[in-house]
Amino acid sequence: MRNLFKIGVYFSLLIIFSTGLNAQEIVKNFHKDSLTNEQLLILRNSFGKHKTMPQAFENQILIALSYFPELKDTKIDFKLKNRTTPLATRPTFFSMFRSAKKRTYVITISEKSTKYLDAIVLKTIGYNGQIGVLGHELSHVSDYLNKGFGEMFTVAANEVFSKKKIDKFEFNTDLNCINHGLGYQLLDWSIQVRENLKRNNWLGAVNLMGAENNERYMNPITIIHILETHPLYKENVVLTGMRQE
Numbered sequence: 001m002r003n004l005f006k007i008g009v010y011f012s013l014l015i016i017f018s019t020g021l022n023a024q025e026i027v028k029n030f031h032k033d034s035l036t037n038e039q040l041l042i043l044r045n046s047f048g049k050h051k052t053m054p055q056a057f058e059n060q061i062l063i064a065l066s067y068f069p070e071l072k073d074t075k076i077d078f079k080l081k082n083r084t085t086p087l088a089t090r091p092t093f094f095s096m097f098r099s100a101k102k103r104t105y106v107i108t109i110s111e112k113s114t115k116y117l118d119a120i121v122l123k124t125i126g127y128n129g130q131i132g133v134l135g136h137e138l139s140h141v142s143d144y145l146n147k148g149f150g151e152m153f154t155v156a157a158n159e160v161f162s163k164k165k166i167d168k169f170e171f172n173t174d175l176n177c178i179n180h181g182l183g184y185q186l187l188d189w190s191i192q193v194r195e196n197l198k199r200n201n202w203l204g205a206v207n208l209m210g211a212e213n214n215e216r217y218m219n220p221i222t223i224i225h226i227l228e229t230h231p232l233y234k235e236n237v238v239l240t241g242m243r244q245e
Contacts, residue, residue: 026233028184030063030128050075064134067180068142075104083110086121087133089140100145107137119196129192132185139176167216174218178226187223
């Protein structure tokens with residue numbers, strides 16, 4: 001009877017907690033102690049299916065995933081590697097030939113980059129900002145679910161031949177992240193990157209020598225302006241009593 005009671009409580013919590021997440025409750029600042037072990041277990045069972053995650057970032061990944069319910073059954077492999085680019089998202093080569101929902105996606109998290117970019121690899125960013133940039137990468141996956149092979153090929157081609165289109169693509173990916181409810185986390189990431197690198201704009205790891213006129217990834221002031229007028233954030237401030245931390 002005692003075990004049955006525990007199982008009943010567990011599934012009740014699962015329903016309540018998952019419902020809140022699907023409603024995209026806006027949290028201004030996540031920190032390491034934001035969620036209990038029980039809540040993290042619920043997240044793991046709800047959003048960890050078909051995912052491989054490094055232990056060091058598992059909690060942050062699960063929190064970010066909880067804002068992307070459409071990715072519950074998507075295969076995503078989070079890998080730690082030494083790469084110049086702090087984070088990158090790609091479908092695996094062979095899965096490119098499958099339907100979008102049957103692909104496997106790889107999100108590469110760099111442990112070590114160049115001397116300059118080491119200042120913004122994931123482990124150097126605050127907890128809340130980590131969730132924000134992981135949300136950006138998951139926004140890519142969410143977008144790719146709506147793209148067939150031809151459209152994916154176009155994205156790859158644009159990375160080589162059209163900086164303007166990639167500027168728009170990455171800017172819209174930030175907007176997608178905000179629309180999913182992780183705007184404050186993305187704002188933390190945006191601030192920290194620019195402070196750590198002492199740059200006005202962040203154009204990506206392969207564009208460090210270029211002019212800083214373009215806003216490929218949203219600047220903090222842009223994110224703030226969007227949050228001030230975005231109905232999702234205005235509504236949740238009223239309904240959920242957003243935590244001011």
